[in-house]
Amino acid sequence: DQQVKQNSPSLSVQEGRISILNCDYTNSMFDYFLWYKKYPAEGPTFLISISSIKDKNEDGRFTVFLNKSAKHLSLHIVPSQPGDSAVYFCAAYNAGNNRKLIWGLGTSLAVNP
């Protein structure tokens, strides 16, 4: 059973516009959420994280929003650039077992020039 769900396998946006990647979760014990970016034939790289005590975290063009009541988070990329084209993974830590990350299946983002 997927505890972290990324319901859109793919997303296509125009360069310069906003990209919004969504993630839903089922476990209310999750206390940290992370976003990773992965290019083909490379390892994932960490982008941004958010603690469950916050509702927003921003780092340059990347902002993550957390809605705990809806068990939903989203990653906003503004403005989108062609180099942002990659697979984006949402992941979460369970407060009771913070050694393992629980991963979503990923969303493939294509930013078109």
Added chain:
Amino acid sequence: DVKVTQSSRYLVKRTGEKVFLECVQDMDHENMFWYRQDPGLGLRLIYFSYDVKMKEKGDIPEGYSVSREKKERFSLILESASTNQTSMYLCASRSSGRIGGEQFFGPGTRLTVL
């Protein structure tokens, strides 16, 4: 700068061969992880280790074993490779000291079993 290295970027093996994948990190991290990534299946945890000589099964440990004799090195072993183990294998490490801290990944090994 943080560094996780994996012994090979690409590997081709035959069915039944014993395969060793090596991972080394230079960050003095306590935790190390082995994942495999397959299209449409995301990252699936095979094994992880939270200390030297300590290991825990992940979600898909069958057909794999691991070894952690030194803090910086975590090996994944395929005792008898099979074609369904063709995949991208990713190693990661993480410090225990930071709650919610990120895992750092190596570049991956693309393993093909013929």
